[in-house]
Amino acid sequence: MSLLENLNWRHSVKAFNPEKKVSQENIEKIIEAARLAPTSSGLQQFRVINVSNQETKEKLVAGALNPDSMKECSNVLVFAAWDNYTAERIDKVYDYTTEERDLPKGRFDSYTDQLKALYLNQPAEENFAHTSRQSYIGLGLSLAEAAELKIDSCPAEGFNNKLVDEILELEKHGLKSVSLMYVGYADDTRDWIKPMKKVRIPRNEFVIDVK
Amino acid sequence: MSLLENLNWRHSVKAFNPEKKVSQENIEKIIEAARLAPTSSGLQQFRVINVSNQETKEKLVAGALNPDSMKECSNVLVFAAWDNYTAERIDKVYDYTTEERDLPKGRFDSYTDQLKALYLNQPAEENFAHTSRQSYIGLGLSLAEAAELKIDSCPAEGFNNKLVDEILELEKHGLKSVSLMYVGYADDTRDWIKPMKKVRIPRNEFVIDVK
Numbered sequence: 224m225s226l227l228e229n230l231n232w233r234h235s236v237k238a239f240n241p242e243k244k245v246s247q248e249n250i251e252k253i254i255e256a257a258r259l260a261p262t263s264s265g266l267q268q269f270r271v272i273n274v275s276n277q278e279t280k281e282k283l284v285a286g287a288l289n290p291d292s293m294k295e296c297s298n299v300l301v302f303a304a305w306d307n308y309t310a311e312r313i314d315k316v317y318d319y320t321t322e323e324r325d326l327p328k329g330r331f332d333s334y335t336d337q338l339k340a341l342y343l344n345q346p347a348e349e350n351f352a353h354t355s356r357q358s359y360i361g362l363g364l365s366l367a368e369a370a371e372l373k374i375d376s377c378p379a380e381g382f383n384n385k386l387v388d389e390i391l392e393l394e395k396h397g398l399k400s401v402s403l404m405y406v407g408y409a410d411d412t413r414d415w416i417k418p419m420k421k422v423r424i425p426r427n428e429f430v431i432d433v434k
Numbered sequence: 435m436s437l438l439e440n441l442n443w444r445h446s447v448k449a450f451n452p453e454k455k456v457s458q459e460n461i462e463k464i465i466e467a468a469r470l471a472p473t474s475s476g477l478q479q480f481r482v483i484n485v486s487n488q489e490t491k492e493k494l495v496a497g498a499l500n501p502d503s504m505k506e507c508s509n510v511l512v513f514a515a516w517d518n519y520t521a522e523r524i525d526k527v528y529d530y531t532t533e534e535r536d537l538p539k540g541r542f543d544s545y546t547d548q549l550k551a552l553y554l555n556q557p558a559e560e561n562f563a564h565t566s567r568q569s570y571i572g573l574g575l576s577l578a579e580a581a582e583l584k585i586d587s588c589p590a591e592g593f594n595n596k597l598v599d600e601i602l603e604l605e606k607h608g609l610k611s612v613s614l615m616y617v618g619y620a621d622d623t624r625d626w627i628k629p630m631k632k633v634r635i636p637r638n639e640f641v642i643d644v645k
Contacts, residue, residue, distance in 0.1 A: 226437060226582050227463060230470035230575065251637075252438060258640045259441035260574060263591055267635055274644045320633045352563055359570035360589075363471060364441065366571075367578060371437050378571075380474055391644065422531045424478055426462075429469045431483045433490050433602065 226367060233370035234421060235377040236405070238413035241295040245406055249372050250275075250298055253406060256368035257302070257361030264338055266316050268308075269358035270398055271365075272301040272391050282390050288381030289405070296377075297407035301387060302362050303398035304354035308342035312397070355401040362402055369406060379403040437578060444581035445632060446588040447616070449624035452506040456617055460583050461486075461509055464617060467579035468513070468572030475549055477527050479519075479565035480572055481609055483512040483602050493601050497594030500616070504593075508618035512598060513573050514609035515565035519553035523608070566612040573613055580617060590614040 224232070245253075254271050262268055274280055275298045283299065284290045293299060305312060317331040342350055362378055369376040380402050387393075387400040411417060423429070435443070456464075465482050473479055485491055486509045494510065495501045504510060516523060528542045553561055573589055580587040591613050598604075598611040622628060634640070 226440075226575070226579050227466055227470065229437075230467060233472075235472055235476075254641055255438055255637070256441060258634050258637065259438065261444075261446055261577060261589055265446075265633075267640070270640055270642060272642045272644060276645055279644050316635070319635065323633045324631050356567050356570050359567050360574035360577075363571035363574035364437070364578060366472060367575060368437050378472055391642070396642065420535050422476075422534045423469050424527070424530065426466075426469065429478070429481055430465055431481060431602070431607065433483060433485045433487055 224371070226371075229367060229370035231421065232373075233366065233376070234416055236375040236407075236409040236414050237289070237292070237377070237416050238410045239292055239295040239297070239375065239405065239407040240410040243297065243408035245297040245374055245408070249374055250406065252372060253365050253368045253374070254300065256364040260361040260364050262357040262360060263353065265320070266313065268354035269302055269304040269361055269401070270396065271361070272303060272393075274299040274301065274391075279390065283382070283387050285386055286383030287379070289377070289379060292377055292379070292405045293382075293403075295407070295410070296405035300365065300404040300406060301391060301400050302358040302402045302404065303393050303400045304351060304358045306351055306394070306397050306399045307347040308338075308350045308354070310339050310343065313338050313342070351399060355399075358401045362404060365404055375407055375409040377405045379405060435582070437582075440578060440581035442632065443584075444577065444587070445627055447586040447618075447620045447625050448500070448503070448588070448627050449621045450503055450506040450508070450586065450616065450618040451621040454508065454619040456508040456585055456619070460585055461617065463583060464576050464579045464585070465511065467575040471572040471575050473568040473571060474564065476531070477524065480513055480515040480569035480612070481607065482572070483514060483604070485510040485512060485602075490601065494593070494598050496597055498590070499592030500588070500590060503588055503590070503616045506618070506621070507616035511576065511615040511617060512602060512611050513569040513613045513615065514604050514607075514611045515562060515569045517562055517605070517608050517610045518558040519549075519561045519565070521550050521554065524549050524553070562610060566610075569612045573615060576615055586618055586620040588616045590616060
């Protein structure tokens with residue numbers, strides 16, 4: 224099936240079957256789509272926390288808009304972004320890229336200097352707004368990959384970010400949670416949205432053509 | 435090719451061949467991927483402006499980090515998000531959904547009341563930060579669709595948003611520009627990044643496993 228067919232196939236599942244787990248192989252593919260996501264300046268400013276432990280999932284529930292999905296899905300993928308830009312984080316990415324590409328050390332120095340001049344002069348809040356936007360590219364690609372594998376999912380923003388950050392100890396990784404992706408297999412009897420038509424605004428309202 | 439193969443195939447092209455245009459059929463498919471993107475509460479808070487007119491592209495160039503790409507690519511897709519939430523915008527989406535699903539009028543009233551209570555009490559700036567994040571889901575899916583079609587692309591944030599908003603008259607549509615996607619065919623002789631290895635941080639640094 225093509226990407227467009229897969230996107231038409233998927234929907235945001237409202238109830239998961241707690242008995243059906245997603246294989247590790249497929250979870251890896253879903254995460255791999257996010258890892259391959261393009262990001263601003265190639266900095267990969269976000270990470271994925273893969274929560275399969277039932278006890279941990281239940282600790283994350285408080286304040287979630289879909290508490291049952293959190294508990295009943297197979298894996299909760301937490302998309303978390305850098306809490307700020309630092310010179311160290313920027314250098315680490317470009318040092319690694321330089322090494323992997325077998326380029327002379329310092330090849331990207333003038334570029335990373337530009338990035339530092341921009342980001343290190345902005346407040347952490349503004350930088351986090353920027354890093355968290357990048358994570359949505361990864362979220363979209365992971366949702367598409369799940370659809371290709373015919374695995375159900377639901378993206379979610381409605382949760383207690385502070386609680387999730389604390390329980391997953393994200394601060395020590397320099398991360399803050401942004402969004403969740405519930406992954407699993409739908410419980411068709413309780414997934415009330417499944418029989419409903421997928422609705423999107425018409426093409427002509429979605430696009431403005433400048434010819 | 436699978437989505438993961440397509441994501442490995444693509445890269446952010448640094449130089450386009452100005453002679454090679456993307457067919458309208460393929461542009462429609464690339465935009466369709468964004469139209470099918472899931473968004474927070476299903477509100478589809480963003481639009482795509484499809485700029486193929488050369489004169490308009492050249493007007494958008496000032497302040498762009500990749501001015502040549504802007505001029506030489508086939509189409510510039512501008513991802514633009516709602517400048518704010520309004521009761522009218524929220525109702526329009528849900529009225530349409532209700533109609534398309536043949537549900538009783540007002541079926542989603544309690545849900546839209548919740549959305550309004552949340553968003554209409556937040557400053558426009560905070561709401562725009564939220565709507566613009568959603569547009570990155572669409573951007574990611576459009577990049578993936580282009581890769582599936584073996585069409586080259588480059589996402590871009592570095593441009594003069596205010597100028598783009600003015601030239602495309604986005605204010606009258608209640609939109610503000612967020613990101614660009616240059617679409618076309620690479621000029622392999624000038625696309626310096628093409629021969630380089632695609633680099634992403636290793637899986638074990640990208641993922642935190644909570645088992």
